[in-house]
């Protein structure tokens with residue numbers, strides 16, 4: 001596995017990672033209506049490209065194929081953190097989390113935060129994050145439970 005920065009032109013490959021992470025892994029915690037609101041198949045491609053380019057994530061690849069991605073913003077906020085539903089529990093998330101911690105160290109950040117899905121909370125806890133607030137945001141009009149999590153560095 002190799003981890004590097006996002007490259008222009010791979011937004012569709014990252015959409016496949018995002019879509020499969022949500023529809024194959026998070027499906028144990030959310031209804032079909034919630035999954036379709038979170039990751040609609042007909043998501044506007046331009047909007048998606050702008051979103052991914054804007055967060056400039058790190059990408060984990062195996063044999064040149066993206067299998068996971070995660071970002072870290074300059075204030076320590078992690079916006080996206082997804083591992084392909086075809087590669088669960090193989091250490092890809094751990095490698096991305098280590099990469100984010102290295103970047104946080106490089107940026108001299110004092111904390112990491114993220115709004116974390118029910119599915120990913122045990123994973124974030126494993127890396128020292130704690131729940132600060134339970135949330136019920138509306139995503140495309142559908143209520144989804146998640147939690148604001150924080151880790152002091």
Ligand SMILES: CC(C)(COP(=O)(O)OP(=O)(O)OC[C@H]1O[C@@H](n2cnc3c(N)ncnc32)[C@H](O)[C@@H]1OP(=O)(O)O)[C@@H](O)C(=O)NCCC(=O)NCCS
Nearest residue numbers: 021025082083088089090091092093094116117120122123
């Ligand atoms: C959460 C997620 C990123 C984890 O990625 P992953 O590559 O499967 O995680 P790893 O294999 O690196 O796991 C590392 C450790 O985290 C913990 N962990 C990971 N997933 C877990 C789970 N579902 N339940 C409990 N612990 C978990 C384990 O301790 C694991 O070590 P182990 O496999 O040796 O027991 C991935 O499951 C995912 O994308 N989920 C769906 C999308 C999502 O909700 N994303 C987050 C949005 S905020």
